[in-house]
Amino acid sequence: xxxxxxxxxxxxxxxxxxxxxxxxxxxxxxxxxxxxxxxxxxxxxxxxxxxxxxxxxxxxxxxxxxxxxxxxxxxxxxxxxxxxxxxxxxxxxxxxxxxxxxxxxxxxxxxxxxxxxxxxxxxxxxxxxxxxxxxxxxxxxxxxxxxxxxxxxxxxxxxxxxxxxxxxxxxxxxxxxxxxxxxxxxxxxxxxxxxxxxxxxxxxxxxxxxxxxxxxxxxxxxxxxxxxxxxxxxxxxxxxxxxxxxxxxxxxxxxxxxxxxxxxxxxxxxxxxxxxxxxxxxxxxxxxxxxxxxxxxxxxxxxxxxxxxxxxxxxxxxxxxxxxxxxxxxxxxxxxxxxxxxxxxxxxxxxxxxxxxxxxxxxxxx
Amino acid sequence: xxxxxxxxxxxxxxxxxxxxxxxxxxxxxxxxxxxxxxxxxxxxxxxxxxxxxxxxxxxxxxxxxxxxxxxxxxxxxxxxxxxxxxxxxxxxxxxxxxxxxxxxxxxxxxxxxxxxxxxxxxxxxxxxxxxxxxxxxxxxxxxxxxxxxxxxxxxxxxxxxxxxxxxxxxxxxxxxxxxxxxxxxxxxxxxxxxxxxxxxxxxxxxxxxxxxxxxxxxxxxxxxxxxxxxxxxxxxxxxxxxxxxxxxxxxxxxxxxxxxxxxxxxxxxxxxxxxxxxxxxxxxxxxxxxxxxxxxxxxxxxxxxxxxxxxxxxxxxxxxxxxxxxxxxxxxxxxxxxxxxxxxxxxxxxxxxxxxxxxxxxxxxxxxxxxxxxxxxxxxxxxxxxxxxxxxxxxxxxxxxxxxxxxxxxxxx
Numbered sequence: 001x002x003x004x005x006x007x008x009x010x011x012x013x014x015x016x017x018x019x020x021x022x023x024x025x026x027x028x029x030x031x032x033x034x035x036x037x038x039x040x041x042x043x044x045x046x047x048x049x050x051x052x053x054x055x056x057x058x059x060x061x062x063x064x065x066x067x068x069x070x071x072x073x074x075x076x077x078x079x080x081x082x083x084x085x086x087x088x089x090x091x092x093x094x095x096x097x098x099x100x101x102x103x104x105x106x107x108x109x110x111x112x113x114x115x116x117x118x119x120x121x122x123x124x125x126x127x128x129x130x131x132x133x134x135x136x137x138x139x140x141x142x143x144x145x146x147x148x149x150x151x152x153x154x155x156x157x158x159x160x161x162x163x164x165x166x167x168x169x170x171x172x173x174x175x176x177x178x179x180x181x182x183x184x185x186x187x188x189x190x191x192x193x194x195x196x197x198x199x200x201x202x203x204x205x206x207x208x209x210x211x212x213x214x215x216x217x218x219x220x221x222x223x224x225x226x227x228x229x230x231x232x233x234x235x236x237x238x239x240x241x242x243x244x245x246x247x248x249x250x251x252x253x254x255x256x257x258x259x260x261x262x263x264x265x266x267x268x269x270x271x272x273x274x275x276x277x278x279x280x281x282x283x284x285x286x287x288x289x290x291x292x293x294x295x296x297x298x299x300x301x302x303x304x305x306x307x308x309x310x311x312x313x314x315x316x317x318x319x320x321x322x323x324x325x326x327x328x329x330x331x332x333x334x335x336x337x338x339x340x341x342x343x344x345x346x347x348x349x350x351x352x353x354x355x356x357x358x359x360x361x362x363x364x365x366x
Numbered sequence: 367x368x369x370x371x372x373x374x375x376x377x378x379x380x381x382x383x384x385x386x387x388x389x390x391x392x393x394x395x396x397x398x399x400x401x402x403x404x405x406x407x408x409x410x411x412x413x414x415x416x417x418x419x420x421x422x423x424x425x426x427x428x429x430x431x432x433x434x435x436x437x438x439x440x441x442x443x444x445x446x447x448x449x450x451x452x453x454x455x456x457x458x459x460x461x462x463x464x465x466x467x468x469x470x471x472x473x474x475x476x477x478x479x480x481x482x483x484x485x486x487x488x489x490x491x492x493x494x495x496x497x498x499x500x501x502x503x504x505x506x507x508x509x510x511x512x513x514x515x516x517x518x519x520x521x522x523x524x525x526x527x528x529x530x531x532x533x534x535x536x537x538x539x540x541x542x543x544x545x546x547x548x549x550x551x552x553x554x555x556x557x558x559x560x561x562x563x564x565x566x567x568x569x570x571x572x573x574x575x576x577x578x579x580x581x582x583x584x585x586x587x588x589x590x591x592x593x594x595x596x597x598x599x600x601x602x603x604x605x606x607x608x609x610x611x612x613x614x615x616x617x618x619x620x621x622x623x624x625x626x627x628x629x630x631x632x633x634x635x636x637x638x639x640x641x642x643x644x645x646x647x648x649x650x651x652x653x654x655x656x657x658x659x660x661x662x663x664x665x666x667x668x669x670x671x672x673x674x675x676x677x678x679x680x681x682x683x684x685x686x687x688x689x690x691x692x693x694x695x696x697x698x699x700x701x702x703x704x705x706x707x708x709x710x711x712x713x714x715x716x717x718x719x720x721x722x723x724x725x726x727x728x729x730x731x732x733x734x735x736x737x738x739x740x741x742x743x744x745x746x747x748x749x750x751x752x753x754x755x756x757x758x759x760x761x762x763x764x765x766x767x768x769x770x771x772x773x774x775x776x777x778x779x
Contacts, residue, residue: 038737038738111524113395114395115524116394116395117395118394121394128386170731170734170735170738171734173737173738174738174739176741178741178744178745178749242576243583245583245585246579246580246583246584249521249583250521256528256576259527260527260528260529260576270527270529
């Protein structure tokens with residue numbers, strides 16, 4: 001296809017931001033506070049840096065092979081079969097990630113808003129929506145993200161800004177928390193939060209469609225800065241308002257923050273409904289990206305010209321996986337563990353590829 | 367051919383949309399307003415174990431409740447009657463005891479809050495809806511017994527908002543729920559506006575249930591709630607603060623102590639009046655009120671113990687003078703008033719701090735200053751909430767007050 005190189009650097013940054021901001025934002029302050037109490041914003045910031053390292057490697061690889069995505073260049077770098085194995089693992093991992101996103105979405109909705117709607121329905125609706133949307137080209141994919149990007153960012157910033165009037169700076173001190181930075185919980189939490197940024201892996205798929213792939217690293221930096229900045233701000237606001245000990249009692253502190261925040265002059269007494277509307281969009285864009293990655297890369301792995309066939313073909317598998325966790329707590333255990341293990345795939349594996357590519361002087365044709 | 371393909375595509379799309387639409391409507395959670403029982407207020411009292419006889423077997427069989435202690439709760443709810451609540455000031459026309467017409471107060475007993483509410487649901491047709499819950503009244507006896515169960519249920523319920531007010535009533539909480547003040551047609555809203563206006567007038571620090579929960583959780587701070595009493599005109603008086611350790615009430619303060627509390631925390635607006643006898647001569651007394659306050663709390667370590675320096679600055683104005691024997695006409699006399707007020711406020715603050723120290727309840731959050739500003743000390747010597755409660759009575763707090771008297775009203779002498 002000739003016209004597939006249309007995505008601008010700004011659009012790729014928008015894709016990154018709206019992909020990263022997703023279902024995890026609700027539980028994020030809880031993960032961060034469990035790791036480091038009042039040091040939660042700092043832990044989040046460190047996680048952003050860690051996630052950026054992974055994203056930078058992806059961008060550098062993409063700039064080295066500007067016409068290919070990871071499924072294709074991995075075969076060049078480490079050989080056909082090893083590369084295929086790696087790609088298959090990645091595809092499977094993103095299918096699991098999509099399933100968990102849909103399930104977490106369903107759990108939030110059934111607990112807080114639509115308590116009597118069956119979980120199956122919310123999950124299926126979300127998956128159907130994502131599956132329908134993935135039947136488009138990469139360019140349309142970029143347009144959809146670009147369209148939703150401001151709708152996600154500005155309401156979220158507004159809620160954070162409004163909630164700050166209830167915040168107490170004392171809750172954010174000491175900055176590194178009253179915990180030792182060598183304890184295992186802290187490292188687990190750090191990795192769990194880093195795992196929330198894994199959606200940024202979508203960059204590998206965006207670069208071959210970018211008009212100027214050499215700008216990929218800049219776009220990645222901006223995307224990570226905006227999404228990471230928002231995450232750190234949300235954590236800081238939540239900890240500032242509730243204090244770290246209270247957050248340990250809340251399953252979704254960010255939702256509670258929206259619940260306790262009101263628009264000035266009695267326009268809206270609680271913002272959780274508005275927040276949930278934004279959040280549903282955020283979940284959709286995240287799910288859209290991870291599902292798009294799954295089917296697009298699967299079609300490349302099987303050397304298919306068109307990815308549309310997979311969009312509904314994979315749906316039942318993803319749905320069944322989404323239904324596997326037995327309870328909400330079981331689901332979060334799975335999300336945390338799977339996310340941490342997945343970092344090997346989304347940060348470790350590209351890093352390995354990059355180093356081998358450097359050593360073997362492999363380079364894609366421009 | 368082209369046309370047929372286009373047509374088939376349209377049909378396919380229509381089928382997909384047709385399949386999706388019924389799922390998107392969210393009909394499972396449809397709840398018409400007249401089908402829900404909107405709970406505006408809840409009161410919870412402690413009951414004698416004998417009250418179990420009154421209970422019917424709704425959520426458990428008689429005698430089969432697996433609770434070690436035999437305490438019972440009496441829960442009353444105020445349910446808004448749809449259509450009866452006037453929307454504007456012009457509507458309705460009021461009449462005596464107007465509240466009887468707008469809400470419905472029902473009380474039940476139960477072993478836990480949920481148990482009681484389920485017993486209640488059994489008698490009420492509409493689904494109990496807590497999205498508009500504004501006021502939670504707890505009797506002093508229950509507060510002293512502990513609020514764990516209550517806090518757990520309310521935190522868990524997604525409908526309850528953190529902006530509701532929770533208060534402790536002197537005596538029966540049910541009576542507060544049954545009270546029908548004349549001013550507002552919805553009693554719960556009257557209760558709520560009593561407290562909201564107290565905040566606006568500077569009579570009480572803002573303290574929604576969410577803030578109460580946060581303060582309960584904090585390691586270096588204890589929570590407090592408004593302590594209210596019902597007066598003879600069915601009105602509610604804020605009687606001070608009910609102070610807690612963990613979730614158990616351990617004492618109460620006088621209304622005037624609230625002023626000292628707000629002074630120490632530097633909270634505005636300032637709403638309390640103070641009597642100042644100039645030069646300790648009771649016949650030369652003036653009433654002053656504070657217009658704004660600032661405070662700074664500094665924590666340090668002295669002799670291996672935390673040491674706090676509280677500096678309070680208040681701006682005051684004069685409101686009345688008790689006799690014509692003396693006149694207020696020079697800035698020197700204002701200086702004298704400042705001086706006396708400084709001593710009086712310092713004394714009030716020190717008294718309140720001492721009172722809370724005796725109760726092991728650090729409602730000011732001095733411990734949070736240690737945790738935040740002196741983390742090395744905290745991590746070595748304190749660490750837990752319990753340890754801070756033990757340490758709090760032994761710490762030294764030095765209060766310094768600075769006052770400026772600015773205005774004297776419209777009278778020249």
